[in-house]
Amino acid sequence: MTSASDAQTDRSVLPITERYTLIGWLRRNLFSDAFNSILTLVALVFLFFVARNLLRWAFATAEWGVIPANFNLIMRGQYPATEAWRLWLVIYLLGAVVGVTWRLISGQFSGVARLLLTIPFFLMLIPFFSMGTRLNLFITAVASAAGYYIEGYLPIQRRGRAAVYFILAYLVIMLLLLRGFGADDGPMPPVSPILWGGLLLSLLLAFFGITLSFPLGVALALGRQSHLPAIRVMSVIYIEFIRGVPLISLLFMGQVMLQLFLPDGFPLVDRVLRALVAITLFSAAYTAENVRGGLQSIPRGQYEAAQALGLSAYQSTINIILPQALRAVIPVLVGQFISLFKDTTLVALVGIFDLLGIARTILANPDWLGTHQEVYAIIAVLFWIFSYSMSYASRRLERRLGVGVR
Amino acid sequence: MSENETAGEIIICQDVCKWFGDFQALKDCSLRVKAQEVVVIIGPSGSGKSTFIRCINRLEEHQAGDIIVDGIPLTRDVRNIEQIRSETGMVFQQFNLFPHLTVLENITLAPIQVRKMKKEEAQDTAMSLLNRVGIPEQADKHPGQLSGGQQQRVAIARSLAMSPKIMLFDEPTSALDPEMIKEVLDVMQELAESGMTMLVVTHEMGFAREVADRIVFMDAGEIVEVGTPEHFFTNAQHDRTKLFLSQIL
Numbered sequence: 001m002t003s004a005s006d007a008q009t010d011r012s013v014l015p016i017t018e019r020y021t022l023i024g025w026l027r028r029n030l031f032s033d034a035f036n037s038i039l040t041l042v043a044l045v046f047l048f049f050v051a052r053n054l055l056r057w058a059f060a061t062a063e064w065g066v067i068p069a070n071f072n073l074i075m076r077g078q079y080p081a082t083e084a085w086r087l088w089l090v091i092y093l094l095g096a097v098v099g100v101t102w103r104l105i106s107g108q109f110s111g112v113a114r115l116l117l118t119i120p121f122f123l124m125l126i127p128f129f130s131m132g133t134r135l136n137l138f139i140t141a142v143a144s145a146a147g148y149y150i151e152g153y154l155p156i157q158r159r160g161r162a163a164v165y166f167i168l169a170y171l172v173i174m175l176l177l178l179r180g181f182g183a184d185d186g187p188m189p190p191v192s193p194i195l196w197g198g199l200l201l202s203l204l205l206a207f208f209g210i211t212l213s214f215p216l217g218v219a220l221a222l223g224r225q226s227h228l229p230a231i232r233v234m235s236v237i238y239i240e241f242i243r244g245v246p247l248i249s250l251l252f253m254g255q256v257m258l259q260l261f262l263p264d265g266f267p268l269v270d271r272v273l274r275a276l277v278a279i280t281l282f283s284a285a286y287t288a289e290n291v292r293g294g295l296q297s298i299p300r301g302q303y304e305a306a307q308a309l310g311l312s313a314y315q316s317t318i319n320i321i322l323p324q325a326l327r328a329v330i331p332v333l334v335g336q337f338i339s340l341f342k343d344t345t346l347v348a349l350v351g352i353f354d355l356l357g358i359a360r361t362i363l364a365n366p367d368w369l370g371t372h373q374e375v376y377a378i379i380a381v382l383f384w385i386f387s388y389s390m391s392y393a394s395r396r397l398e399r400r401l402g403v404g405v406r
Numbered sequence: 407m408s409e410n411e412t413a414g415e416i417i418i419c420q421d422v423c424k425w426f427g428d429f430q431a432l433k434d435c436s437l438r439v440k441a442q443e444v445v446v447i448i449g450p451s452g453s454g455k456s457t458f459i460r461c462i463n464r465l466e467e468h469q470a471g472d473i474i475v476d477g478i479p480l481t482r483d484v485r486n487i488e489q490i491r492s493e494t495g496m497v498f499q500q501f502n503l504f505p506h507l508t509v510l511e512n513i514t515l516a517p518i519q520v521r522k523m524k525k526e527e528a529q530d531t532a533m534s535l536l537n538r539v540g541i542p543e544q545a546d547k548h549p550g551q552l553s554g555g556q557q558q559r560v561a562i563a564r565s566l567a568m569s570p571k572i573m574l575f576d577e578p579t580s581a582l583d584p585e586m587i588k589e590v591l592d593v594m595q596e597l598a599e600s601g602m603t604m605l606v607v608t609h610e611m612g613f614a615r616e617v618a619d620r621i622v623f624m625d626a627g628e629i630v631e632v633g634t635p636e637h638f639f640t641n642a643q644h645d646r647t648k649l650f651l652s653q654i655l
């Protein structure tokens with residue numbers, strides 16, 4: 001390492017031909033001395049065999065037919081095909097939300113947003129997609145652009161509020177569309193959440209798990225610092241209990257025990273909602289601990305300055321303490337949310353057909369015996385795409401907010 | 407108490423005691439400050455100067471004695487505490503500006519939140535205060551982008567935005583590079599001349615001599631001697647005062 005960085009700093013004294021050429025770079029970074037060269041060669045041989053076997057498997061051995069044949073199942077589980085248009089509507093509107101958000105924070109954030117806009121076009125290239133699917137993807141891209149331009153017509157000072165209203169409205173509309181309402185033979189027949197599945201369900205569980213557990217976690221973190229002993233003790237007991245229990249046991253408890261805590265006839269009947277409750281309660285405890293770390297990083301002088309100005313405890317928490325504490329823990333929180341997203345796969349063990357649950361159903365089908373490698377590979381890739389996007393977006397956000405810079 | 411209360415005494419401290427665990431940081435401290443008076447508190451490190459002025463706006467809680475600020479007794483009653491705090495500005499050694507807000511937002515936050523002032527009005531006040539402390543051009547920067555002297559002037563403007571009747575200063579220039587001390591002292595002097603009641607902990611003897619109406623010398627948690635600057639610098643009575651002055655002058 002030292003030799004490489006020395007070489008970096010001394011670049012200007014190298015002979016001109018070696019300064020910026022590929023060979024010069026190779027020599028400086030990979031073959032700077034005998035030991036380094038041996039390491040490089042060993043790594044190359046290893047990479048070669050891994051890559052060769054992987055490619056051979058992907059292009060020669062693997063039976064990819066299982067994926068197109070079960071694509072709808074992987075994407076939306078048992079959600080009825082006749083109602084699939086509702087899901088597309090949800091996706092169009094999501095595109096519009098992305099467009100609006102892009103306009104709102106364009107400038108510093110445009111890299112991520114541009115990437116998001118290209119996604120529908122990339123997906124259109126997938127060979128086995130029907131023309132209908134491609135058209136739907138195209139409409140999604142158009143909706144993004146429309147959201148972007150319409151937001152642009154608003155005066156700047158009203159854009160923030162408009163975007164917030166739009167997103168809130170989107171959440172309500174999304175749930176109405178997914179769940180449906182009215183009579184079974186009406187225009188929007190209800191679809192029980194137990195039929196939701198696949199990627200759709202994984203994303204919904206993660207999204208609502210994150211958005212519901214976040215405020216709860218912040219409240220618990222503040223409760224843990226409260227000067228009211230009752231609140232403090234209850235917060236500590238809750239956090240420490242949840243953190244001492246594996247998520248899977250909470251999921252089972254949610255399935256069999258939740259009704260003990262709810263009034264008779266409470267409509268929390270379906271399994272998916274129970275799982276969501278368990279996930280939310282679980283995640284909130286970890287959010288609380290992470291936020292507590294942020295709260296502890298705030299110097300005492302900040303509290304004192306706020307007090308000296310006459311701000312109430314509530315006012316100083318909202319305006320001074322939380323904004324700084326949350327900013328400091330964005331990286332940790334995003335890490336936690338990514339693990340939450342991956343942990344949602346545990347719901348497969350309580351009979352819910354998320355991505356992993358769907359994978360197991362497909363593999364149990366005699367038509368697709370022996371396609372484990374293909375199915376699990378695709379599931380892994382799907383998880384990777386979303387996890388990586390989250391961590392990429394968070395790094396951009398950190399840079400924009402100047403985390404670590406005071 | 408009330409029979410002793412003379413009109414015009416805006417801070418009354420009577421036999422104030424404060425313990426940190428077993429350690430007594432303030433021992434029967436009594437002091438009366440008249441409106442528009444400038445009182446400078448001096449004393450060796452650890453003598454309780456900060457603790458004393460921090461008791462006056464309840465950043466520390468005193469355990470015995472009485473503190474009355476502008477007629478409001480300082481008790482456990484949260485309403486009294488909040489009222490006293492909103493009439494009392496405080497400037498800290500480490501500035502304690504809010505790093506995530508701009509200079510303008512630092513200054514307008516409390517007027518908007520506590521005084522329920524309109525945003526535009528608060529901003530106008532903030533700009534005129536920034537003019538007063540001499541840095542109107544820094545309004546949209548964040549505190550981290552300013553020099554120490556500029557930050558402390560913003561901190562003073564932030565306190566003034568609440569239109570306090572009393573300003574407390576805890577070593578406002580101790581964290582500053584020498585070349586920035588004067589710009590802050592100038593602002594404080596202007597404030598004193600405008601009639602603000604000020605309680606200032608400082609080691610700046612030049613400021614004390616020129617601006618203070620009275621000087622308070624504290625040592626080991628006690629108020630040892632109180633008098634005019636002239637009294638102090640020519641005719642100090644106590645040995646401890648003389649020793650301290652001989653060490654710093």
Ligand SMILES: Nc1ncnc2c1ncn2[C@@H]1O[C@H](COP(=O)(O)OP(=O)(O)OP(=O)(O)O)[C@@H](O)[C@H]1O
Binds near residue numbers: 426429449450451453
């Ligand atoms: N939070 C605290 N807990 C325990 N002891 C404290 C605390 N704050 C102050 N003290 C002690 O009380 C005494 C007075 O402290 P104070 O900060 O008021 O001194 P000071 O005169 O302001 O000194 P300096 O000039 O160093 O700022 C010191 O001995 C200090 O160690």
Ligand SMILES: [Mg+2]
Binds near residue numbers: 455456457576577
């Ligand atoms: Mg001090």
